[in-house]
Amino acid sequence: MSKAADSIRTGLGQAVSYAKAGARRGYRVHVPAHVNVKSIRTKLGMTQQAFAARFGFSINTLRHWEQGKREPEGPTRAYLMVIERAPRVVAKALRVA
Numbered sequence: 001m002s003k004a005a006d007s008i009r010t011g012l013g014q015a016v017s018y019a020k021a022g023a024r025r026g027y028r029v030h031v032p033a034h035v036n037v038k039s040i041r042t043k044l045g046m047t048q049q050a051f052a053a054r055f056g057f058s059i060n061t062l063r064h065w066e067q068g069k070r071e072p073e074g075p076t077r078a079y080l081m082v083i084e085r086a087p088r089v090v091a092k093a094l095r096v097a
Contacts, residue, residue: 004094005056012082013075035077037065040084054091055083 016031041051041062048066052059064070072080083090 002056009075012078016074016078031074031078035072035080040080044087
């Protein structure tokens, strides 16, 4: 996985941790228990290979999510939500300079 993807994943993990701690102070972030990865990918009009390559996922992991064999964990669900809502911004952030 690329350094940028690792950095984003780490940041998302920190954001989820912060959100959980903030919930005790009245600040809440909603990260759903389930994310429909195939729906996000097809809405973007991308093949599995293109989606995995663009956003830093293993093709096998992506297939397992789409087949319901595995579920993305919390920080990854948050990352997928960001991809769904702002795919161009994520792609731009991950591009190699």
